[in-house]
Amino acid sequence: MATRDLTRRFAELRVLQHGVEGSASEIKRPGDAFSESGLLDDASTGTSWATTRHQLPPLWVDKVDGVEEDVRLIQLKLRELSALHTKRLMVTFDESEAERERDVEDATREVTALFRRAERQLKHLMGESAGLTPAEATVRNNIQRATARKLQSLSGGFRTSQKDYLRRLQAQKKGDGAFDFLAEEERASKHAKGRLEPGFNEQQMAVLEDTEMLVGQRDGEINNIVKSIEDLSTIFKELAVLVIDQGTILDRIDFNMEQVVEHTREGVSQLQRAEEHQKSALPLKCIGILVVLIIIMLGLLVWKHSD
Incomplete structure (x- = not known):
């Protein structure tokens, strides 16, 4: 006899039924159908259903x-x-x-x-x-x-x-x-x-x-x-x-x-070049020369005004 495991399908239907019953109970509640507690209960039910559905296989x-x-x-x-x-x-x-x-x-x-x-x-x-x-x-x-x-x-x-x-x-x-x-x-x-x-006899026929x-x-x-x-x-x-x-x-x-x-390797190569360019001594030398020139100019200005 052929059989088939329907446990997963049964679990889906049971969770869906619980979600429907929870929503119906909130609607039938007298006086506070739109109360804050009802909204929180609906939100928690929806979150639980979404979490359970997400855990099910495709x-x-x-x-x-x-x-x-x-x-x-x-x-x-x-x-x-x-x-x-x-x-x-x-x-x-x-x-x-x-x-x-x-x-x-x-x-x-x-x-x-x-x-x-x-x-x-x-x-x-x-x-x-x-x-x-x-x-x-x-x-x-x-x-x-x-x-x-x-x-x-x-x-x-x-x-x-x-x-x-x-x-x-x-x-x-x-x-x-x-x-x-x-x-x-x-x-x-x-x-x-x-x-x-x-011809044939009856047995042969x-x-x-x-x-x-x-x-x-x-x-x-x-x-x-x-x-x-x-x-x-x-x-x-x-x-x-x-x-x-x-x-x-x-x-x-x-x-x-x-x-x-291949594209990832090319990207890594470009990053390595940028890093090497950033660590190059030429920009540092230019910055040092500019700093020295600024100090000299400041010294000249101070000496001129002091005279």
Whole structure:
């Protein structure tokens, strides 16, 4: 049975409910609805809610959890599908064979639907970048890229298992000897030179009808498997595009970081030049000469007026 942890969502709803109840109680208070204490209580409630909401993880984390849950379900369904493939390839001619075929088809459709849902969630996650800091965007992109790679690996394994199942099913179909009695009857009729009457008896006709029905069922199953492999190929290509896009984004981030480091180095170099220029002896010499000239001029003025 599949389960999902909704503790975080429950905490958000509970905090929101407490905030609504607190506001309603302040409105219903008789006589002092707009008193100073009520305003202070509202302010404290809003601050508490803002603080609690700030402590909650971003909304894209919930979508990542949803994709991880789909990945876990895909892994579980792939194991179940492998067991169904093994049971289906067992040679039987009873009613359980058709039931096994239906089970395989249902499991294949369910796994394909899970892949498509996880892919859609990844695409939605890529489009939500508003309000994120550069650090949060980097973390989100790294998580998305790792999840896309995991989905791509599972999709490749699923496609390989489907191809192997199709190959074994076709080999089983080619190796079926249900029509061997027809060739034997034909050879016997030729050797008998007309002593046997042409045609089939009732038992042979029943076997022929059962065999034709079995071949038709297998052809339909093979067509369904081929269609699922084509769908998987499309999903695999789209996941590869996601991984490439994430790699391009990370390359751009790395390039921007290199540019920032280069600009920082240039800024440090400019600061060092300014510091060296500030500590240079030439300005100090000029200041010293000016001070000496001022003292000399003052001395001359004093000597002139004293005479």
